[in-house]
Amino acid sequence: MAASLPSSRSKVVTTLLVAPAGLFFLFLLILPLIVVIIYSFGARAEAGGYAPAFTFDNYANLPARGQAFINTLTLAPLGTLLTVLFAYPLAYFLAVKANERLRTLLLVLVIVPFWTSQLLRYYAWIMILGSKGIPSWLAWIGMTDVRIINTPWAVLIGAVYGFLPLMVLPIYVSLEKLDKRLLEASADLGADAPRTFWQVTLPLSLPGVATGSMLVFILLMGEYILPQLLGGGKVFFIGNALVDLFLQSRNWPFGAAVSTALVAIMFVTIAVYMRFVLSRGDTRRAALV
Amino acid sequence: MTKPAAIPDISFRGVSKRYGDVVAVDKVDLDLSKGSFVSLLGPSGCGKTTCLRMMAGFEQPSAGEVFIRGDNVTGVPAYRRPVNMVFQHYALFPHLNVADNVSYGLRQRSPRPPREGIAKAVDEALSMVRLSGYGARRIWELSGGQQQRVALARALINRPAVLLLDEPLAALDRKLRHDMQIELQNLQRNVGITFLLVTHDQEEALSMSDRVCIMKDGRLVQAGTPRELYDEPVNGYVADFVGKSNFFAGTAGQASDGLIKVALVDGMKTAGRASRSTAPPRQGDAVLVSVRPERIRLAAAERDLPNQIAFRAEAKVLNRIFLGEQTEYLVAHDRLGEFMVRSPRQGNQARAFEIGDRVAIGWPPDAALVLIKD
Ligand SMILES: Nc1ncnc2c1ncn2[C@@H]1O[C@H](COP(=O)(O)OP(=O)(O)OP(=O)(O)O)[C@@H](O)[C@H]1O
Numbered sequence: 001m002a003a004s005l006p007s008s009r010s011k012v013v014t015t016l017l018v019a020p021a022g023l024f025f026l027f028l029l030i031l032p033l034i035v036v037i038i039y040s041f042g043a044r045a046e047a048g049g050y051a052p053a054f055t056f057d058n059y060a061n062l063p064a065r066g067q068a069f070i071n072t073l074t075l076a077p078l079g080t081l082l083t084v085l086f087a088y089p090l091a092y093f094l095a096v097k098a099n100e101r102l103r104t105l106l107l108v109l110v111i112v113p114f115w116t117s118q119l120l121r122y123y124a125w126i127m128i129l130g131s132k133g134i135p136s137w138l139a140w141i142g143m144t145d146v147r148i149i150n151t152p153w154a155v156l157i158g159a160v161y162g163f164l165p166l167m168v169l170p171i172y173v174s175l176e177k178l179d180k181r182l183l184e185a186s187a188d189l190g191a192d193a194p195r196t197f198w199q200v201t202l203p204l205s206l207p208g209v210a211t212g213s214m215l216v217f218i219l220l221m222g223e224y225i226l227p228q229l230l231g232g233g234k235v236f237f238i239g240n241a242l243v244d245l246f247l248q249s250r251n252w253p254f255g256a257a258v259s260t261a262l263v264a265i266m267f268v269t270i271a272v273y274m275r276f277v278l279s280r281g282d283t284r285r286a287a288l289v
Numbered sequence: 290m291t292k293p294a295a296i297p298d299i300s301f302r303g304v305s306k307r308y309g310d311v312v313a314v315d316k317v318d319l320d321l322s323k324g325s326f327v328s329l330l331g332p333s334g335c336g337k338t339t340c341l342r343m344m345a346g347f348e349q350p351s352a353g354e355v356f357i358r359g360d361n362v363t364g365v366p367a368y369r370r371p372v373n374m375v376f377q378h379y380a381l382f383p384h385l386n387v388a389d390n391v392s393y394g395l396r397q398r399s400p401r402p403p404r405e406g407i408a409k410a411v412d413e414a415l416s417m418v419r420l421s422g423y424g425a426r427r428i429w430e431l432s433g434g435q436q437q438r439v440a441l442a443r444a445l446i447n448r449p450a451v452l453l454l455d456e457p458l459a460a461l462d463r464k465l466r467h468d469m470q471i472e473l474q475n476l477q478r479n480v481g482i483t484f485l486l487v488t489h490d491q492e493e494a495l496s497m498s499d500r501v502c503i504m505k506d507g508r509l510v511q512a513g514t515p516r517e518l519y520d521e522p523v524n525g526y527v528a529d530f531v532g533k534s535n536f537f538a539g540t541a542g543q544a545s546d547g548l549i550k551v552a553l554v555d556g557m558k559t560a561g562r563a564s565r566s567t568a569p570p571r572q573g574d575a576v577l578v579s580v581r582p583e584r585i586r587l588a589a590a591e592r593d594l595p596n597q598i599a600f601r602a603e604a605k606v607l608n609r610i611f612l613g614e615q616t617e618y619l620v621a622h623d624r625l626g627e628f629m630v631r632s633p634r635q636g637n638q639a640r641a642f643e644i645g646d647r648v649a650i651g652w653p654p655d656a657a658l659v660l661i662k663d
């Protein structure tokens with residue numbers, strides 16, 4: 001339809017459609033990002049905040065917050081991986097094994113936690129993982145001195161819990177649209193069920209795994225509440241370091257440098273992901289065959 | 290049960306398949322003899338695909354037994370059966386290229402054949418379907434006909450006991466379809482593997498196969514060579530399904546000298562023979578007299594018809610179509626209705642009949658088959 005319109009008119013329509021989102025991104029993402037990058041080369045004012053300067057000191061100083069980077073860059077990928085491991089079987093069950101009614105019920109159950117605030121749910125986990133929760137049950141069966149809350153494990157458990165739905169749904173979709181005749185073709189050619197899974201089902205569901213991992217990884221990289229509540233300030237992420245730098249020590253330029261580094265890492269991740277998905281574009285396009 | 294001289298590649302013994310209340314396949318007995326090209330022919334929903342899926346092992350029969358080369362494989366899963374299938378929409382693996390699709394079956398074997406052996410077999414299989422050099426292509430870079438041939442190569446590389454083809458040509462256009470029919474026949478002769486082709490296109494079935502099995506409502510109505518089905522159908526259903534025929538309803542009368550008298554509507558009478566494929570109808574049975582269009586004679590007047598005639602009447606030419614060697618007439622009889630006649634072109638006959646002409650029609654007794662309906 002659009003093609004039949006005079007091109008000047010269709011341009012106006014396009015502009016109108018894109019403008020709100022474009023303005024939103026320009027003023028709330030691009031411009032602030034430029035400000036942050038400019039700040040990252042500045043100096044800390046006497047009383048905190050920003051003083052104009054041009055120095056690389058803030059970047060040279062990044063190792064001072066090395067632990068935050070190490071925590072984030074180990075726990076975010078690990079959390080993503082764990083979420084995949086929990087989400088895949090569930091998504092597989094939903095898409096392949098469950099009957100119609102059970103599937104609907106379980107899909108709703110997967111989404112239900114989103115109905116309450118994430119903050120509240122993490123407070124609940126503080127109870128569950130705290131000394132009166134699971135550790136006390138473990139003590140009851142003889143495993144004393146188990147500490148979960150305020151350890152990396154608590155953060156990982158929280159990550160899997162919090163992001164499971166985001167991982168399950170894309171994997172579910174990719175498994176759901178998988179052509180079941182391909183599985184029969186595989187069996188017909190002599191592959192038993194496990195081999196068919198490894199050679200057909202899994203490769204064809206990787207785009208869903210990639211999409212889910214991407215979502216979860218990016219959200220985990222920027223996470224603040226999760227390490228704050230379940231890590232108890234002991235397991236802190238870059239997000240916690242930023243809050244500290246901007247609000248407590250008021251070293252804005254250093255905070256800006258840490259932010260810029262985080263954004264750069266995310267960009268690289270997205271670029272790698274895009275390459276991966278594009279190189280597997282075959283599976284997507286061929287799904288139409 | 291006596292064993293036949295050669296063990297059939299696949300046998301069904303009293304195989305039935307029920308889905309709830311639906312009887313998809315009903316007590317089918319079937320033998321596919323080695324190296325033959327067999328078609329399974331029947332209207333939509335008659336159970337063809339279900340039969341094929343029970344051979345491949347995707348479905349298990351509700352009753353009866355399936356044998357592959359004499360081994361009872363009832364209950365054996367698909368991946369352990371030495372048959373391969375070409376799916377209707379090919380079901381090629383989209384994440385694998387052509388060569389990896391074709392080698393898939395070999396790579397499932399244990400021990401796994403050596404890499405060079407697989408590569409060589411893939412090259413052979415691809416050249417067999419005239420796709421040499423396409424190994425590195427992605428699936429969606431192929432035309433429909435090429436995908437079809439990859440699916441064939443992927444199945445045949447395993448040297449199955451039987452190749453099962455479920456309407457493999459249905460998605461192709463007319464021209465390509467014809468080419469693939471010839472190619473399939475050649476392929477079958479070259480590899481010597483038994484082919485079982487499911488189709489609901491009777492011309493395809495008759496032109497390609499050594500044997501045709503006709504199904505209806507889950508039952509196997511008749512199996513035989515195309516010629517047997519055409520000349521000796523067991524009932525009106527088969528006669529109607531295989532080629533064109535004219536049918537006249539009536540009641541079977543006395544039989545003598547191999548001829549059965551039939552009382553047609555309005556007190557008209559004729560006679561015909563029973564099919565050699567089945568027991569003759571009994572006196573009083575409701576029957577159909579089936580006469581093939583090419584067996585009906587046309588003449589300008591009744592006295593011009595040959596002597597040996599079981600039925601003669603006057604009719605009027607309604608339509609005429611030249612088919613080259615033959616001319617097809619549609620003629621109308623005032624009580625029997627319209628029927629079709631095909632006359633060979635006669636070099637010495639001065640004139641063909643024109644639309645509106647009154648003609649005499651007749652047929653010899655052995656041209657009329659007296660059949661039960663179905
Ligand atoms: N999984 C199933 N569940 C219930 N009924 C089924 C199932 N598969 C087939 N049927 C029924 O069994 C009958 C035979 O189906 P089948 O697919 O074998 O027919 P077909 O001869 O292959 O038809 P077509 O020419 O349309 O492909 C149909 O009535 C169909 O509805």
Ligand SMILES: [Mg+2]
Binds near residue numbers: 337338339
């Ligand atoms: Mg079918």
